[in-house]
Amino acid sequence: xxxxxxxxxxxxxxxxxxxxxxxxxxxxxxxxxxxxxxxxxxxxxxxxxxxxxxxxxxxxxxxxxxxxxxxxxxxxxxxxxxxxxxxxxxxxxxxxxxxxxxxxxxxxxxxxxxxxxxxxxxxxxxxxxxxxxxxxxxxxxxxxxxxxxxxxxxxxxxxxxxxxxxxxxxxxxxxxxxxxxxxxxxxxxxxxxxxxxxxxxxxxxxxxxxxxxxxxxxxxxxxxxxxxxxxxxxxxxxxxxxxxxxxxxxxxxxxxxxxxxxxxxxxxxxxxxxxxxxxxxxxxxxxxxxxxxxxxxxxxxxxxxxxxxxxxxxxxxxxxxxxxxxxxxxxxxxxxxxxxxxxxxxxxxxxxxxxxxxxxxxxxxxxx
Amino acid sequence: xxxxxxxxxxxxxxxxxxxxxxxxxxxxxxxxxxxxxxxxxxxxxxxxxxxxxxxxxxxxxxxxxxxxxxxxxxxxxxxxxxxxxxxxxxxxxxxxxxxxxxxxxxxxxxxxxxxxxxxxxxxxxxxxxxxxxxxxxxxxxxxxxxxxxxxxxxxxxxxxxxxxxxxxxxxxxxxxxxxxxxxxxxxxxxxxxxxxxxxxxxxxxxxxxxxxxxxxxxxxxxxxxxxxxxxxxxxxxxxxxxxxxxxxxxxxxxxxxxxxxxxxxxxxxxxxxxxxxxxxxxxxxxxxxxxxxxxxxxxxxxxxxxxxxxxxxxxxxxxxxxxxxxxxxxxxxxxxxxxxxxxxxxxxxxxxxxxxxxxxxxxxxxxx
Numbered sequence: 001x002x003x004x005x006x007x008x009x010x011x012x013x014x015x016x017x018x019x020x021x022x023x024x025x026x027x028x029x030x031x032x033x034x035x036x037x038x039x040x041x042x043x044x045x046x047x048x049x050x051x052x053x054x055x056x057x058x059x060x061x062x063x064x065x066x067x068x069x070x071x072x073x074x075x076x077x078x079x080x081x082x083x084x085x086x087x088x089x090x091x092x093x094x095x096x097x098x099x100x101x102x103x104x105x106x107x108x109x110x111x112x113x114x115x116x117x118x119x120x121x122x123x124x125x126x127x128x129x130x131x132x133x134x135x136x137x138x139x140x141x142x143x144x145x146x147x148x149x150x151x152x153x154x155x156x157x158x159x160x161x162x163x164x165x166x167x168x169x170x171x172x173x174x175x176x177x178x179x180x181x182x183x184x185x186x187x188x189x190x191x192x193x194x195x196x197x198x199x200x201x202x203x204x205x206x207x208x209x210x211x212x213x214x215x216x217x218x219x220x221x222x223x224x225x226x227x228x229x230x231x232x233x234x235x236x237x238x239x240x241x242x243x244x245x246x247x248x249x250x251x252x253x254x255x256x257x258x259x260x261x262x263x264x265x266x267x268x269x270x271x272x273x274x275x276x277x278x279x280x281x282x283x284x285x286x287x288x289x290x291x292x293x294x295x296x297x298x299x300x301x302x303x304x305x306x307x308x309x310x311x312x313x314x315x316x317x318x319x320x321x322x323x324x325x326x327x328x329x330x331x332x333x334x335x336x337x338x339x340x341x342x343x344x345x346x347x348x349x350x351x352x353x354x355x356x357x358x359x360x361x362x363x364x365x366x367x368x
Numbered sequence: 369x370x371x372x373x374x375x376x377x378x379x380x381x382x383x384x385x386x387x388x389x390x391x392x393x394x395x396x397x398x399x400x401x402x403x404x405x406x407x408x409x410x411x412x413x414x415x416x417x418x419x420x421x422x423x424x425x426x427x428x429x430x431x432x433x434x435x436x437x438x439x440x441x442x443x444x445x446x447x448x449x450x451x452x453x454x455x456x457x458x459x460x461x462x463x464x465x466x467x468x469x470x471x472x473x474x475x476x477x478x479x480x481x482x483x484x485x486x487x488x489x490x491x492x493x494x495x496x497x498x499x500x501x502x503x504x505x506x507x508x509x510x511x512x513x514x515x516x517x518x519x520x521x522x523x524x525x526x527x528x529x530x531x532x533x534x535x536x537x538x539x540x541x542x543x544x545x546x547x548x549x550x551x552x553x554x555x556x557x558x559x560x561x562x563x564x565x566x567x568x569x570x571x572x573x574x575x576x577x578x579x580x581x582x583x584x585x586x587x588x589x590x591x592x593x594x595x596x597x598x599x600x601x602x603x604x605x606x607x608x609x610x611x612x613x614x615x616x617x618x619x620x621x622x623x624x625x626x627x628x629x630x631x632x633x634x635x636x637x638x639x640x641x642x643x644x645x646x647x648x649x650x651x652x653x654x655x656x657x658x659x660x661x662x663x664x665x666x667x668x669x670x671x672x673x674x675x676x677x678x679x680x681x682x683x684x685x686x687x688x689x690x691x692x693x694x695x696x697x698x699x700x701x702x703x704x705x706x707x708x709x710x711x712x713x714x715x716x717x718x719x720x721x722x723x724x725x726x727x728x729x730x731x732x733x734x735x736x
Contacts, residue, residue: 002470022502048605055497056424060505062497063452066726069605070500070612077603078727079458082448084431090447093471094462101468102370103461129423129430132438134390137428235445237416237437244438358434359446 002100006226007365009038009219010334015322016183018213023052023059023114028071030110030215038219039226045219046104048078051091051111051326055080057126058118068110084130085280086354087111088216088329089235089361095220096233105223111331112215113324123211127325130355132241144208144281146242146356148200151283154249155202158298160286162202166193167304168282169206169319176316179335183212183322193282207282212322216331228337231347232264232364240358251357254291258351261362265347269293272310272364273345276332278353279317288351292362314339328352329361340367370468374594375733377406377587378702383690384551386581391420391427391482396439398478398583406587407594413587414472416446419459419479419694423448425494426486436478452498452722453648455479456584456697457603457729463588464601473591479699480583481692491579495693498723500609512576514610514724515649516568522617522651523570526666530570534561535672536650537574537687544684547703551580551690561650575650580690584699596705599715600632600732608726619725622659626719629730633715637661640678640732641713644700646721647685656719660730682707696720697729708735 011033013026021029027050035042050064061067065078081091088111095107115123124142131137131146141149154160170190176182188206196206220230236256242248262269269292277292279285286300294310295303303312315321315335318328329352336348346367353360379401381394389397395418403410418432429435433446449459456479463475483491492510499505499514509517522528538558544550556574564574588598604624610616630637637660645660647653654668662678663671671680683689683703686696697720704716714735721728 024502053430054424056422056494059501060493060497061501062421062450062494063499063608063723063726065451065458066605066608066723067500070608070726075605075607078451078605079462079603080450081462082430082450083433083446090433094447094449094465097462097465097469097471100470101465103465103468125428126424126430129428131431132435133427133429134392235447237434237443237446239443240431240434240438355431355434358431358438 003222005096005099005230006221006224007218007228007337008040008221008224008226009034010337011037012181012216012331012334013214014181015212015214015324017116023055023061023112024067026114026213026215027068027110027112030217031071034217034219039224040106042072043074044106045072045076045108046106047076047098048108049091049095050080051087051330052080052113053082053084053087053326054113054115054126059114083359084354085325086329086352086359086361087326089352092329092363093233093235093361096230099220099222106219106221108217108219109330110215110217111327111329113326114213115211115324116213120211135241135243144200144203147281147283148203150248151202154283157249160301162194164301165282166190168285169193171304172279172313172317172319175314176320179316179321182316182320183210184320203281209280209318209323212324214322214324214327216327216334218330218333227368228340228365230363231366232261234260234264234362236360238358240355242356249287251287251291253357253360254288254353257360257362258292261364265364267347271347272349274311274314274336274339274348276313276315276335277351279313279319280323292351311339333363336365340365371590373464373467373598374589374592375586375596375705376408376589376592376594377402378705379405380549380584380699380702381582382549383580383582383692385484391423391429391480392435394482394581394583395436395478395480398585399439402585402587407592408474410440411442412474413440413444413476414474415444415466416476417459417463418448419455419698420448420481421450421452421455421694422481422483422494427482451727453693454697454720454722454727454729455694457720460697460731461601461603461729464598467588467590474587474589476585476587477698478583478585479695479697481694482581483579483692484581488579503609503611512568512571515651516571518616519570519651525617528669530562532669533650534558536653537561539672540647540681540685540687543682544688547684547689550684550688551578552688571649577648577686577691580692582690582692582695584695584702586698586701595736596708596733598731599734600629602628602632602730604728606726608723610724617655619655619659621725621728622656625728625730626660629732633732635715639715640717642679642682642704642707642716644681644683644703645719647681647687648691660719679707701731704733708733
């Protein structure tokens with residue numbers, strides 16, 4: 001970071017099924033809430049970055065930057081950033097660049113997704129836009145299928161049992177009990193995970209994050225100081241298609257983004273107190289823990305078998321909070337900041353990826 | 369500009385109907401051509417920004433940042449930026465911020481659109497995503513209809529005749545004769561414009577830019593010097609819906625972006641030697657000339673009635689070059705740079721908007 005970037009405001013809708021709210025309504029609620037929490041007024045916002053993946057598919061709506069700017073009295077310059085489920089992270093990274101370049105002093109970043117208005121089949125097809133339409137889609141695979149293949153291979157390579165994998169979603173559901181913004185605030189015993197309907201062998205329904213509506217907004221500023229600031233913002237990219245990779249049980253983009261983020265923040269992974277990671281499917285949580293260096297390959301499950309000093313998806317993660325895809329990366333920042341305020345601890349990390357981690361964003365927050 | 373940003377490479381496909389090329393093929397051709405023209409190799413590219421509007425609608429493809437990065441051997445960090453037909457401009461602005469912030473030293477910016485694979489009705493519906501899906505779309509209007517209303521009102525307010533309006537598209541077609549990348553290299557006499565089929569009264573088919581496939585790429589660098597550099601990059605936003613505005617014969621976003629760009633470059637509009645403006649419909653060219661201060665309100669047509677020292681859409685503009693929407697803002701930069709190299713003159717300006725100018729980007733290039 002060339003200049004310190006402070007997190008001065010946060011706001012979100014509850015994640016879930018909002019039948020009575022449009023994409024604009026969702027944005028409005030999150031923006032109002034972020035401005036109310038910030039040490040600024042709407043007029044202090046110099047620029048807006050909107051993260052969104054499915055506006056065209058589910059709401060016939062592109063051009064969401066201008067829509068968000070229309071909700072502010074002075075219509076500041078705005079744009080939409082997209083990288084599938086990592087849209088939140090690329091929007092945050094863009095906002096950091098706008099701030100560090102001096103183009104803006106206060107930037108509103110809002111992630112929004114409206115997914116429940118169209119059929120699950122159409123949403124699954126839209127989400128498949130995160131993979132390669134020429135190389136991956138023709139096989140008939142959707143994302144549960146891709147991660148089903150990944151889980152099969154991982155269980156074969158590392159002798160992970162189905163009972164062990166159950167621990168991931170069970171922990172996330174347990175954590176969500178105390179999060180009022182979570183879509184599912186319901187404890188689910190570990191053995192119930194693998195008893196839920198099979199979606200893509202070996203993954204069951206309760207291994208998968210749900211389809212959700214929601215919006216999450218943060219206000220970042222170089223002008224107003226705040227105890228919580230962005231210590232690192234890094235993106236990395238891998239091949240769009242998993243068919244072009246040497247392995248599917250490890251994601252190069254996570255490794256690259258993590259290494260760059262730790263270097264930027266000047267810390268080690270053992271310094272992280274709170275982690276929000278991208279558990280779009282239960283298996284993704286384990287692979288991500290390993291790729292980030294929190295566990296050796298094949299040993300990610302150990303962090304679910306017993307709790308360590310670092311909290312993992314205390315919010316409930318994508319599984320239990322819900323996963324309005326482009327809002328997720330922003331929501332992670334909000335949750336990390338809340339966790340640091342509550343615990344008084346210093347470093348939180350948000351890990352967010354798109355597709356099969358073709359894009360990965362890692363953001364580190366520090367608490368003075 | 370905090371640090372000078374140089375235009376070190378440019379490349380594009382011909383704009384037109386590329387039945388045999390996918391969105392990936394189009395990107396590949398433009399990227400290869402930009403790298404070949406640049407004083408760098410693919411490995412020098414630190415980041416990629418992709419401008420695209422209609423990937424989901426026309427190609428079932430989101431996540432185009434990762435797709436572009438997949439075409440480079442080292443998969444640099446990448447994201448997609450979107451603001452409807454101003455996607456090219458917001459991508460350029462994002463790239464400038466990445467460069468000025470120090471996050472990157474060399475950025476590839478590529479605009480791409482694949483529009484001819486689906487029916488005109490579906491493309492028209494997709495393009496309507498640039499307007500407000502709640503306020504504008506329910507009326508049944510599409511963009512030719514919106515600009516038909518704007519043209520009607522303009523002709524009423526300023527007594528512009530249909531014969532005068534013919535001069536705009538006729539000039540753009542004349543200019544495209546010398547542009548090998550233009551979709552239509554065919555001179556069209558002024559009187560033929562208003563004899564073409566009526567699309568949305570008073571606009572005829574030849575007042576409208578076409579549906580096009582195409583890609584355009586530039587390489588921007590703070591590291592490698594080049595005689596041509598970015599002197600200003602500015603965005604402005606207006607209400608997404610035209611129903612929320614005090615007038616429809618002038619676009620506030622153009623005025624705001626232009627004023628900010630002239631201030632950033634430290635010049636007056638009379639210093640501009642070459643102009644590429646956003647003539648999505650003929651009437652838009654006149655309004656834009658007035659909003660940019662090149663003519664008084666109602667007098668934009670005077671710049672088509674006789675030629676001045678400043679060239680206007682020498683490339684052929686959107687009308688004759690074609691308008692693969694997100695590629696247009698990048699293609700304008702390529703054309704401006706070619707014009708400055710040929711003429712040896714100093715300042716060129718690219719004006720690009722999305723929707724009914726809900727987002728406007730103005731970029732000024734200078735030639736040392």
